[in-house]
Amino acid sequence: MLVRLYSETNLLVRDVPFEPGINIVLGRYSGKKEATGVNGIGKSSLVRLINYCFLSRSAEKIFENNQYEFLSQDEHNIVLEFQIGSNRYFIKRYFAEKSKVHFGTRPDRIEMYDKQEAKEILNNIFFPTTDSKVALTGNRFGTLLNFFVKDDLENQRRIEPLNFFDYNASTKDIALFNFFLLNLPTRNLERFIELTKESDSKTGTVKELTKTLEARTGRTVQEFRSEKLEIESRIARLQGSLKDYKFLEQYKNIENELVDLTKKINERLESYHLQNHELKRLRELYTQDFQVDTVQVQKIYNEVRETFGDLVRKKLDEVIAFKQEILENRNQYLLKKEQQLTDGIQNELTAIKNLEEHRSLLYQKLKEKGALESIENIYEELINERSGLESSMSSVQEIDRLQEIIADQEVIISEVRREVQQDLKEFEGIVAQHRASFKDILNNALFLGEGSEKAYFDVDIVTSTRQNALPFKINIEIPKSKALGNSRLKLIAYDLMVFLGNTNQGRKLPDFLIHDGVYHAISHKTKVNTLNYIAKQFNKNPSFQYIVTFNEDELEVPENRENAYGSLDFDWRKNVIIEFADTPERMLFKREFS
Numbered sequence: 001m002l003v004r005l006y007s008e009t010n011l012l013v014r015d016v017p018f019e020p021g022i023n024i025v026l027g028r029y030s031g032k033k034e035a036t037g038v039n040g041i042g043k044s045s046l047v048r049l050i051n052y053c054f055l056s057r058s059a060e061k062i063f064e065n066n067q068y069e070f071l072s073q074d075e076h077n078i079v080l081e082f083q084i085g086s087n088r089y090f091i092k093r094y095f096a097e098k099s100k101v102h103f104g105t106r107p108d109r110i111e112m113y114d115k116q117e118a119k120e121i122l123n124n125i126f127f128p129t130t131d132s133k134v135a136l137t138g139n140r141f142g143t144l145l146n147f148f149v150k151d152d153l154e155n156q157r158r159i160e161p162l163n164f165f166d167y168n169a170s171t172k173d174i175a176l177f178n179f180f181l182l183n184l185p186t187r188n189l190e191r192f193i194e195l196t197k198e199s200d201s202k203t204g205t206v207k208e209l210t211k212t213l214e215a216r217t218g219r220t221v222q223e224f225r226s227e228k229l230e231i232e233s234r235i236a237r238l239q240g241s242l243k244d245y246k247f248l249e250q251y252k253n254i255e256n257e258l259v260d261l262t263k264k265i266n267e268r269l270e271s272y273h274l275q276n277h278e279l280k281r282l283r284e285l286y287t288q289d290f291q292v293d294t295v296q297v298q299k300i301y302n303e304v305r306e307t308f309g310d311l312v313r314k315k316l317d318e319v320i321a322f323k324q325e326i327l328e329n330r331n332q333y334l335l336k337k338e339q340q341l342t343d344g345i346q347n348e349l350t351a352i353k354n355l356e357e358h359r360s361l362l363y364q365k366l367k368e369k370g371a372l373e374s375i376e377n378i379y380e381e382l383i384n385e386r387s388g389l390e391s392s393m394s395s396v397q398e399i400d401r402l403q404e405i406i407a408d409q410e411v412i413i414s415e416v417r418r419e420v421q422q423d424l425k426e427f428e429g430i431v432a433q434h435r436a437s438f439k440d441i442l443n444n445a446l447f448l449g450e451g452s453e454k455a456y457f458d459v460d461i462v463t464s465t466r467q468n469a470l471p472f473k474i475n476i477e478i479p480k481s482k483a484l485g486n487s488r489l490k491l492i493a494y495d496l497m498v499f500l501g502n503t504n505q506g507r508k509l510p511d512f513l514i515h516d517g518v519y520h521a522i523s524h525k526t527k528v529n530t531l532n533y534i535a536k537q538f539n540k541n542p543s544f545q546y547i548v549t550f551n552e553d554e555l556e557v558p559e560n561r562e563n564a565y566g567s568l569d570f571d572w573r574k575n576v577i578i579e580f581a582d583t584p585e586r587m588l589f590k591r592e593f594s
Contacts, residue, residue, distance in 0.1 A: 001511050001545050003081040003088070005049060011076040013590050014578070016046060018512075020545055021538045022531065022575045025516075027551040030581045041580040042588025043549040044152040047516040051149050053080035053091045054122070055115055055142060058166045059151075060098055067593050071095035079107070084125065091118075128508050133185045133423075136176070147181060147498070148510045152517030152549070159487070161476050161494035172196070175470055181498050183430055183505060184459070185423040192416045196468040199409045202402050209402075213395045224396045254362050261359045265352060272348040279341045282334060410467055417471045421461050424472060431459050438497045442478060445489070445530040454479045457497065488522050492530060500537055503544045512545040519554065527554065528566035535570050547577075 006015040025043050051059035063071055070076075072095040079092045092102035092110060101118035104110035113121065116139075123141035136144075147164045158164060162178050169177075172193045179186050210221055217224075424431070438457035455478040462473050478490050492515070499513045519527050534546050555572055557565040584592045 001083055002050070002547070003083050005046070005053075005078070005080050007076060007078050008092075009074070009076045011071070011078065011589065013042075013580075013586065013588055016578050018545060018547065018577060019575075020542055022535060022570075022572075023545055023547040024555075024572060024576045025547065025549045026555075026576045026579045027549070028579050028581045028586075029552065030583045030586070040593055041582055041586070043580060044516050045588050046578070047149065047151040047514055047547075047549065049078050050080060050514065051145075051151065053078060053093055054145050054149065055101065055119055056145070056149075056166075057142070058153075062153075063095060068095075070591075089125070091122075126510055130508055133187055134180060134183055136180050136186060137190065140177070143177060144180070145510070147177075147495070148512060149514045150495075150516060150518065151514075156517065156520075158491060161491050162474060172470060175472075175474065178474060178498075181502070181509075182434060182459075183502065183507060184427050185420075188416055188419040188423055192413065192420050192471075195409060195413050195416060199406055199413060199468060202406050202409075206399050206402050206406070209395050209399050213399075221396055221399060254365060258359060258362050261355055261362070265355045265359070268348050268352045268355065272345060272352065275341050275345045275348065279338065279345065282338055282341065413467060417467075421471050424459060424461055434497055434501060437501055438476075438493060441493045441496050441530075441533060442489075444533040444536075445493070445526060455493075457494070488518060488520065489526060489530075492518055492522075496530075496534070499544070504541055511543060512547060514547040516549045519548070519550070524554070524557075525564070525566035528557075528568055531572070532569045535568075 001020060002018040004015055004017050006012065025046055027041055027043050048056075048059045048062055052063060062068070075094065075096050077092055077094045079090055081088065081090050083089070088105060090102075090104055090107050090110060092107075094100070094102075099115060101113050101115055102110045103113055103118055103121060119139050119141045123139045126141065127136070127144055129135045143165060146166055150158070150164065162174050163169065165174065165177075176186060176189055176193055179189055213224070214220055435457050439455065442455045456475065458475045460473050460475060461471060462469075464471075476490060476494055478493065495513060495515070495518075502509050503511055519530075531548075538544065538546075555568075557567060580587055584590060
C-alpha cells in the first residue's frame with residue numbers, strides 16, 4: 001500500500017498521507033471572486049506525481065511542458081513512500097535528472113539507479129512470479145502499473161475496459177496482460193502469441209518478396225516455378241553439348257598438341273613449386289643463435305668461487321670457437337645447395353615460359369579458324385542462363401523456404417492453441433468467480449431503472465478460420481453501454497472486479513487502485529452505490545486502498561434529495577486525505593497555471 005507522498009524541497013502545499021480503505025482527494029470551491037474553478041487545482045497532478053515516481057513516461061511528458069519548468073529549474077524532488085508487509089520503501093525522483101531514480105528502504109539509505117535498473121527492481125517487488133502458470137516474462141512493470149494508477153487524461157481516452165495501455169497495444173497483448181490480472185494461465189498464451197507474431201512476420205516477408213519479384217520481372221512466383229524445369233533442361237542441354245564437343249578432324253593435331261603442352265606445363269609447374277619450397281626451407285637454416293654471454297657466466301661463477309668463473313669462460317670460448325667452425329662449413333654447403341636450387345628454378349621458369357608461348361600460338365590458330373569462338377559462345381550462353389535462373393529463383397527459393405517454415409509453425413500453433421483452450425477449461429472456476437463478482441458489483445452499483453440481467457463478464461472459447469486468431473474472447477457488457485455514463489460504469493465495474501478479486505485471493509500485486517476522473521458523467525446515485533459497495537468490501541477484507549478524486553459537488557447531497565441522490569453509508573469527510581481549492585495558496589503546487 002501507499003504510505004505518503006511528499007517533497008524534500010517544499011514543492012507541495014503539504015504532505016499527502018494514504019490510509020487503508022477509501023482515500024478521497026477532494027476539490028473544494030473557495031467562493032472567492034478571484035477563484036477560477038476546481039479544475040487545475042492539483043487533483044490529477046497528485047495522481048501524476050505518483051505515476052512519475054513509478055517511472056511513467058506519460059507523466060514525465062506532462063511535467064516536461066513549459067508550465068512545469070519551475071520543477072527542474074528550482075531543483076524540486078518528489079518522494080513516494082510505500083509498504084509491502086513490514087517493509088518500507090522510498091522512491092525519490094528529481095525533476096532535473098529524469099534518467100536517475102533514488103530508491104531504498106530508508107530515506108537516509110537511498111541508492112541511485114538508472115531507470116531501467118529501477119524498473120527491474122520495482123517489477124520484482126510489485127509483480128513477483130509466484131505461479132509458473134500465471135506469469136509474464138520480462139520487465140512488465142510499467143504496463144501492468146497502468147491498470148492500478150489511472151489519471152484523468154487516461155480515463156478520458158480509455159473506451160474499452162481491457163485496454164488500459166498507454167500505447168497502441170495489439171489485441172493479443174491486451175489479452176495476455178488481462179489474463180495475468182485475471183489470474184488466468186498465461187504460459188501457453190504467451191507462447192501462442194510469440195509463435196503467431198513470428199508466423200505473421202514471416203507471412204509479411206513472403207508477401208513483400210512476392211511483390212518485389214513481380215515488380216522486377218513482371219512474372220508471378222507461379223510462372224517462375226513453371227519455367228524452372230524448362231530453364232534447367234536448357235542448361236542441361238548446353239552442358240551436354242559442351243561435354244560432347246568434338247574438334248573437327250583438321251584440328252585434331254592441334255588438339256593433341258595442346259593436351260600434351262598442358263601436361264608438360266603442369267609437370268614443370270610442379271617441379272618449380274617443389275624446388276621453390278626447398279629453397280625457402282634451406283634459407284631458414286642459415287640463421288642459428290649461438291651467442292653466449294661469457295662475461296655474465298664468468299661473473300656468476302666467480303661469486304661462487306674465485307678463479308672458477310675464469311676457467312668456465314675459457315672452456316666456453318673454446319666450445320663457441322669450435323661451433324663457429326662447424327657453422328662456417330655448413331654455410332658453405334648451404335650456399336652451394338642454394339645455387340643449385342636457384343639454377344633449377346630458373347630453368348623451370350624458362351621452360352614454362354617457352355611452353356606457354358607455344359600454347360598461345362596454338363590457341364590463336366584455333367581462334368582464327370573459329371573453333372575457340374564456338375566454345376566461348378557455349379560458355380557465355382551457359383553462364384547467362386545459369387545466372388538468370390539463380391537471380392530469379394533465389395527469391396522464389398526464399399519464399400518456398402519461408403512457406404515451409406510457416407507450414408511447420410502452423411502445426412505447432414494449432415497444438416498450443418488447444419493447450420490454451422485446455423487451460424481455460426481447467427481454470428473455469430476462476431472465470432466463474434469473476435463472472436459472479438461482476439454481477440455482484442453491478443447489482444449493488446447499477447441504477448438504471450432496470451435490472452442487470454443483460455450485464456455479464458465471460459471468457460468464451462471460440463473457433464476461427466484464421467489460424468493465428470486468439471482461441472478465446474473476453475466479453476464484458478452492461479445495459480445501454482453506449483451511453484457515456486454507462487460506458488464509464490463498465491470501466492469501473494471491470495477494474496473493481498479484477499482488483500477486488502486479486503486482493504481477496506491474496507495475490508502479490510499492488511493493493512491500491514487509483515481512479516482519477518473515472519466518475520465523470522456517472523449519475524450521483526450510481527457513484528454513491530459504488531462507493532458504498534467498495535466500503536462494504538473493505539469491511540470484509542481491510543487489506544486494500546481505493547484512491548479516488550472528486551469535487552465536493554460530486555459527493556455532497558442536497559437537502560431532501562437523498563431518495564434521488566442516494567446516501568453514503570459512511571462519513572466520507574473522514575476519508576478525505578487532502579483538499580485542494582481554487583485559490584493558489586490551496587493548490588497542490590501553491591500556484592495557479594494559465
